[in-house]
Amino acid sequence: MNKIKNMILSFGVTWLGVIFAGQVVANEPVKWPNGAKAAISLAYDDALDSQLDNAIPALNKYGFKGSFYVKLASPVIKQRFDEWRAIAQQGHELGNHSLFHPCSASLPGREWVTEDADLDNYSVAKMVAEVELANTFLHAIDGQTQRTFTTPCGDLKAGGKDYIGQIKSEFVGIKSMFGSEPQPVNELNVKQTRVWAPTGNSAQELIDFAKQAAKMGTLGSYTFHGVGGDYLAVSAEAHNQLLAYLAAHKDQYWVDSFINISRYMAQQQHKAQGE
Ligand SMILES: [Zn+2]
Numbered sequence: 001m002n003k004i005k006n007m008i009l010s011f012g013v014t015w016l017g018v019i020f021a022g023q024v025v026a027n028e029p030v031k032w033p034n035g036a037k038a039a040i041s042l043a044y045d046d047a048l049d050s051q052l053d054n055a056i057p058a059l060n061k062y063g064f065k066g067s068f069y070v071k072l073a074s075p076v077i078k079q080r081f082d083e084w085r086a087i088a089q090q091g092h093e094l095g096n097h098s099l100f101h102p103c104s105a106s107l108p109g110r111e112w113v114t115e116d117a118d119l120d121n122y123s124v125a126k127m128v129a130e131v132e133l134a135n136t137f138l139h140a141i142d143g144q145t146q147r148t149f150t151t152p153c154g155d156l157k158a159g160g161k162d163y164i165g166q167i168k169s170e171f172v173g174i175k176s177m178f179g180s181e182p183q184p185v186n187e188l189n190v191k192q193t194r195v196w197a198p199t200g201n202s203a204q205e206l207i208d209f210a211k212q213a214a215k216m217g218t219l220g221s222y223t224f225h226g227v228g229g230d231y232l233a234v235s236a237e238a239h240n241q242l243l244a245y246l247a248a249h250k251d252q253y254w255v256d257s258f259i260n261i262s263r264y265m266a267q268q269q270h271k272a273q274g275e
Contacts, residue, residue, distance in 0.1 A: 038219065038254070040210060042222050043150065043222060044068050049076055050229030053228075053229070059065055059092070064247075068087065070094060085141055093148070093258060093259050094138050095258065099153050104118070104153070105151075119159075135170060147171055148175070150176075154176065173262025173265070174191045175195045176193070178196070179211075179223065183218060197225070197232065198234050199225070206239070206242040
C-alpha cells in the first residue's frame, strides 16, 4: 500500500516539476538582439497587387524584410509569379496562408465566405492536406524548407474541430490570434502569436503600436492587407511613414521576417530550458 502511495507521490512531484518548469520558461522574457526594445514583424496577407506595387518598394527602400502570407490560389500569384519568386530571392519571406483561404462562414460578419471555401464544411484532414500542399508549392517557388503560417481569418477550427494542433510541427512559427495590442512578452509563444491587422489607420496609429511594443519589450506584429489599394487597406503614405520611423530608430526596433524572429524566439526558449 505504502509503495503505491510513494509511487503516486513521486509521480505527483515530478508532474508538478514539469508544470513549474513550463511556467518558468513561459515567464522568461525574451531579450531581443543588440539591445533592441522590440521585435517588429511586418506581414502582408493574401497575395495582393498593392503589396508588390507599394509595400515591396517601401520595404526595399529601408532594407527591411517582410513576410508575405500568400493565398496560393490567388490570380495574383499566377499573373505575377516571377515577381513573387524575385521578392523571395531578395530575402522577403513567403509564408503559408493555405491554398484557398478557407474561413468559417458561421462566424459573425462572414457573409462573404463562399460555400466552397467554408471552413465549416472542411474536415481537419482536408485542411491539413491543403496546408501541407501549400508548403510544397511554396518550396517550388522559393526552395525553402522551413516555413511560418498565418491562419486564414484567424480561424482555428475546420468542421468545428481544432486543426492547428495537427499542423504545429510543420512550422517554425504561427500567427493565430488578432488583437489591437501587442502580446505581452511573458505570454509570447512562437506557435501562437498575436497580430494586429490595421485597416485605414493613420501613420501615427501605426507608429504608436510599435512604441507600445517597445514599452512592453515584446513583439509588435503587423498584418497588413492592401497597401495603398485593394481591401482592408492602409494608405501607402501611412505605411511609408511607419517604415521611416522604424528606420530612424533601428537601435530600438529589430525589424525582420517572422521566420527569423521565430527562429530567434525558439532559440531563446531552448536557452531558458538549458537545452
Ligand atoms: Zn488572409
